[in-house]
Amino acid sequence: MSFLDLNHLEKSFGPTKVVQDFDMKVEKGEFISFLGPSGCGKTTVLRMVAGFETPTSGSVRIGGQDVTRLRPNQRQIGMVFQSYALFPNLTVADNVGFGLKVAGTPRAERAARVQEMLDLIGLPDLGSRYPWQLSGGQQQRVALARALAPRPRVLLLDEPLSALDAKIRVSLRNQIREIQRQLGITTIFVTHDQEEALSISDRVVVMHRGVADQIGAPHEVYNSPATPFVASFVGTLNRLTAEVLDPARGLVRIAGAEVDLQRPVAAGSIQLGTRPEGLQLSQSGIPATVTGVEFLGAVQRIRAEVEGQPIVIDRFNAPGAQIPQAGDLVRVAGAATSWLPLEDEKR
Template identity: 75%
Template sequence: MTFLTLDHLQKSFGPTRVVHDFDLAVDKGEFVSFLGPSGCGKTTVLRMVAGFETPSAGRIVIDGQDVTRSRPNQRRIGMVFQAYALFPNLTVAQNVGFGLKVAGVARAERGPRVTEMLELIGLSDLGGRYPWQLSGGQQQRVALARALAPRPRVLLLDEPLSALDAKIRVSLRNQIREIQQQLGITTIFVTHDQEEALSISDRIVVMHKGVADQTGTPAQIYNQPATDFVAGFVGTLNRFEAEVLDPARGLVRVEGAEIALDRPLPAGRITLAARPESLRIAEEGIPAEVTGAEFLGSVQRLRLLAGGREVVLDRFNAPGTELPRPGAQLRLAAPASGWLVLGA
């Protein structure tokens, strides 16, 4: 059931329009990520939902209530920022309870709620410490608890992990997802990190130049990109120029190798693409020369040149499988379903 509706949202700053006719319906309890490069409009949309920016056009509806012109404190929204924004003169417990105090929650109710939130984020024994006595990951967990304490209808997270190191990011993003599922709270998560979005989202909105290029599940976004931008932005993509030999049969020629696809194609020349994990070394296929190879534990990554283009091939590491040396001549193939046709 739709809980949050963004209906034809637009936002302009002076003559510059930064969000163009943005539509989205989010179900209750759904975790949706806005993914895109800097300046694509994702944070501006989030700030409009929070009430920090007023839409130039369009509506925002939460649980059947039109909140487009409501003040932020009237929307019952929890917000977690990239900067922890904790009060340095307040303890962890006081920081978590701050929103409850502002909301007018009775003192007798605040204590148990703060205790509940500290247990939820795994910091029950640190309630008496000050923010400067915590690690970055712990501070961000406190910020999350503070946002959740007043029981908001919607949780908004604006790149909350970008200031943390890699290991802490992975651990905290998994904890955020677990807490979100445990509470069943409708959540929007803004990030420019595709791995974050792919790993924890129910759906992803890929944004580009103020519009939603594609909305779908992580698998749909990665495996079935709807636009050239999505195909290139999400994951690594190898591109090949191809000549269509038989449009009806989907037969093409790439660097002298004939490839049969599983779909009809437009006549002329097209651009094919394949993910690194879709490519494999074969007896027949596209000729390529190895330029480098990396051992990444469970994966071997080969770097090649094919038709003057750089190509990356990932394959699982298996005992006894040697890395090919630079200069080795190989041929590349992929299953018919592993080829993407760009711009068609």
């Protein structure tokens, strides 16, 4: 039996339905990321789990208990916000121990738990400082410790890294994942950053217009997107127009070059998508004109155009490899499995 059950959740604000039939089962100890653009409904789902929003319909169950109508403080939830939300007039130790104090935990037990949490987040000697004396990354770690101190059943993180610079974000997201694994706590992480979601999650929920377009492991979401939106939102996607020559076989023509998809496609003109790493420079294939090259250390990113349609080709750097120049005429090709037929969005 799953530990966290979100059963057909829906939420409307007036006539606007912001979450539609959201259904998911989360196992104990799983790290789940909700990924999507602003306004897709991911934070609303998180707030329904936390108890800050009441579902229009559907239910939330934690450990077999229906908590749909319980107040947030009755759900044993730990919450970390984007803005840290630390009390500026309290020391770090008092911030971390705040929930324990409210719960009536004895002073000695509270002090021991606070020190345990400070050790866990790597700030064992900063308990006497105030939030304004800490960096942004340190403040967010204190917010994490405060959420974990009362031993919640579920940890919720609402874009906790978005206010931090890039280098600190990478370091802190790895630390969050390490702590989550160490404690074995069921966690939901909301983000609009695909790299964050793909790098630390057991499963990713890609949301679009209030609907979970796809739920799957990071490699499944990236390599086998369920919808055109998922394909375009997660990672970089090249889009090319193709003329279908043989629908049953999947033979198409792109810019005068034939491409065999080896699977049936709709007749007429279709859109095909492929990842930058799915294309290679070749002796034969689709003609393209190089518009620029970016050297990214381990990767060469080649930008080109195919009949005015921009594409990107990523290839590993190799010493001595010839780098194309802007204006060069090249040909590109990809394996049949690297091409994804794209349909128009139905919603």
